[in-house]
Amino acid sequence: MEHHPMRAEALRTLRLDDTPLMLSIDGQAREGESRFEVIDPATAQPFATAPEASLAQLDEAVAAARRAQPAWAARPWAERRQKLLALADLLLQDLESLAWLITLEQGKPLPRARDEVARAAAQLQRLVALDVPVETLREDAQGRVELHHRPLGVVGAITPWNMPLVLCVPKIVHALLTGNTIVVKPSPYTPLSALRFAQRAQALLPAGTLNMVSGGNDLGRALAEHPDIQKISFTGSAATGRKVMASSAGTLKRLTLELGGNDAAIVLPDADPEAIAQPLFNAAFANSGQICMAIKRLYVHERLHGAVCEALAQRAKAVAVGGGFEPGVVLGPVQNAAQHRIVLGILDDARERGARFHAGGQALDREGYFIAPTVVSGLADDSRLVAEEPFGPVLPVLSFTDVDEAVQRANASPYGLTGSVWGRDVPAAARVAARLEVGTASVNQHLWLDAQIPFGGAKQSGLGSEYAAQGLKHYMQAHVVNAPA
Structure with missing residues (x-):
């Protein structure tokens, strides 16, 4: 079958052979240990390659996130908000190229791919408008009890192939807005749009704040098991969610799992x-x-x-x-x-x-x-x-x-x-x-x-929730301060 000319134009403009997309580790674009093919589902043929991160490179990404986290958490909430709003502008400025990549790797029609990029930007903007203020639980003659919420540390995110950006960007925003740093592993079926976004975002964020590593199931398991990651956020099938939960059990990581629906x-x-x-x-x-x-x-x-x-x-x-x-x-x-x-x-x-x-x-x-x-x-x-x-x-x-x-x-x-x-x-x-x-x-x-209404599943459709202040709190540790009068 002869492919549509727009597909050829997208491939020619993106120049994936000449400028292959890279990992993002500690603010730098890095080549993987090897590369793997990405398949266009409309043709069942490979059209590009993506970097395969080694376990050593995953360790580097986690170490970079760990180093960057204290300084990032020390920035005021409003400053973190402004940094993230710049990422929304980046999505909109790069909308056409990101949409081409989504159509090539995921298969959805180009207008729907454009909608996905725009929706990711809109969700980002609505999420960063939220706040998690200190709550006064009691104030009387005995003293004052406050509920604070503090960052957890380093978040690991594993994202699915059906919505490569719209299910990736909000995880980044949840983590970074609340003062964590993050290491993201996109699906090996659809890694390219997320890799491009993260690579371009490095110019707008402190080094080590957002790290992106692509690869297969072994990399995902290592991310879930990693001792220096405090939380895993995963979206995908219930079967894989159980594996993520089991891999995270050794260090009792916090979990947000958004799983199958039926x-x-x-x-x-x-x-x-x-x-x-x-x-x-x-x-x-x-x-x-x-x-x-x-x-x-x-x-x-x-x-x-x-x-x-x-x-x-x-x-x-x-x-x-x-x-x-x-x-x-x-x-x-x-x-x-x-x-x-x-x-x-x-x-x-x-x-x-x-x-x-x-x-x-x-x-x-x-x-x-x-x-x-x-x-x-x-x-x-x-x-x-x-x-x-x-x-x-x-x-x-x-x-x-x-x-x-x-x-x-x-x-x-x-x-x-x-x-x-x-x-x-x-x-x-x-x-x-x-x-x-x-x-x-x-x-x-x-x-x-x-993005300002909490979303999560009952029964085997997941644990925890994302979006709204409730979702942000799942990326934070509740911290009670009890001071006498």
Whole structure:
């Protein structure tokens, strides 16, 4: 297949062969011990290489962060805020190049990649507007008790491949705003945009404050085990999250884990199928279903089930799927070969169970890791597609007769990241939403995030939270000062 000219222009402008991206350690651009290939999921072919950091280089990055941390923590909060605001300007100034990199390495359409860079900058700006003031817990004749929050030290961050910048930049901001320094390891599937951002950020931050090392699973495990790191912030699958937790146990590190979702949405019998079809479709299929908080299970009252299936199927058949540089494309590929195989295996299981495919159900006949947007019904709750998080462009639509039954089935999952309820009677829908065992429950909306609202999962969807003052405090140590009168 002939690739779109915009892809060639992006590669030519970025000049990745001539100016390969580097590690960032102690304020310096450093070559790795070796380099590994980065695959374009739209072609299934390598288009660039990334530096593979050695364990010795990880030690150097942690040592640099440790040296830089006391002086960085000593700066006033307002000064740290201003330094970080300059990073938002950097993101916006470099938006086009970063977006090209995201489309090349992650696969999402270029307009969505531009949105990701802009959203990372916006989240940064909203996060740094927050403060964590000293709290007076008691003041009386006996004395004054204050609650302070102090930096932990060095934070290690491990970021995923579905949103290479928008899930990386906030971790950096949480750590640095609160007076910590940080060592980041981006996903080896999508390291380039994060490496570029960190490399350019070195001119704006003190040496050692932000370090970026790329590599594989061994590097991630070493980061989680490192004795000089006080906290790990990880976003990714629950299976990998358990490994991170186990690796961190030796030094009892603080943890923030944002893990899988398998999020449920419930459509009540008073909902208008045509009015909600597009928002439901967007919430399930955005980024080709590769969003932890996307709708993964849709429970629809039996009266509306057929109409909702048909409305979603129409949209699945009509949506433009293709390479991220092709004009008019809305959905891109699954990001990597391993995930592509997982999604196709889940579809095979659904087919064997006699599921009805209203749209899609197969890989597209083209190079790259493309799967047709798929709407499925007729599955039991113990099928793989319902019980597991597919993390691809696939949505099971399940029928229910009673709202209590729907809530029970939605809550039966070991996961509980977000959930939503859809209906015309908003107060009634809100009462149902309040019963969902999730970190965030919404009414007539699903995919939303605000950096000034805390976000975290229930059950096996994670530990702790990020965003808002509550999230910032997870990067700090509570410190009580009790002084007599």
